[in-house]
Amino acid sequence: xxxxxxxxxxxxxxxxxxxxxxxxxxxxxxxxxxxxxxxxxxxxxxxxxxxxxxxxxxxxxxxxxxxxxxxxxxxxxxxxxxxxxxxxxxxxxxxxxxxxxxxxxxxxxxxxxxxxxxxxxxxxxxxxxxxxxxxxxxxxxxxxxxxxxxxxxxxxxxxxxxxxxxxxxxxx
Numbered sequence: 001x002x003x004x005x006x007x008x009x010x011x012x013x014x015x016x017x018x019x020x021x022x023x024x025x026x027x028x029x030x031x032x033x034x035x036x037x038x039x040x041x042x043x044x045x046x047x048x049x050x051x052x053x054x055x056x057x058x059x060x061x062x063x064x065x066x067x068x069x070x071x072x073x074x075x076x077x078x079x080x081x082x083x084x085x086x087x088x089x090x091x092x093x094x095x096x097x098x099x100x101x102x103x104x105x106x107x108x109x110x111x112x113x114x115x116x117x118x119x120x121x122x123x124x125x126x127x128x129x130x131x132x133x134x135x136x137x138x139x140x141x142x143x144x145x146x147x148x149x150x151x152x153x154x155x156x157x158x159x160x161x162x163x164x165x166x167x168x169x170x171x172x
Contacts, residue, residue, distance in 0.1 A: 001053060003037060008063035008148050012101040015144045016042045016063055017049060025050065042148065061101060069149035072103055073164050081115060082108035094134035098141065106142040110135065 003009055007019045017039035024030045035053040037060075051059055064072065082097065082105070084090045097105040113135040117127045127135075143157040152160060 009060045064149040079107045081112045106138045
């Protein structure tokens, strides 16, 4: 088995969950050897999610370690922006980044949406509803995972990233 009880895993769209148990859902499953991870999202401890152990590889990955989290934060300025000029393709790219369950893909779309927002505001336009929605989703997923990895509340992560990047700029 890939994950153990107590592990924090990242699930696409849902975010970070803690594995509470590994069990058979009913006696039939035991005969079929169908084990499930019982997980609770860290954002909603009342919710329960069951993921079959057999196809968890495509749906789950271990939460970043502290070291990987700092490495990602260090690389944020270098991560290319996922720029898309085609309006119709843009939302598909946002969805793909969220489903990919890849922190780097989240950073890329957060950077793109932030730049788009700045451009639109400079032109006297508002941020689009789609951009606003995916910005919030991507930030939430990224900050949730970085928060677990760094042992900090999700709300402090943005400030932590900005301070780290500013400090790095001053040292160079």
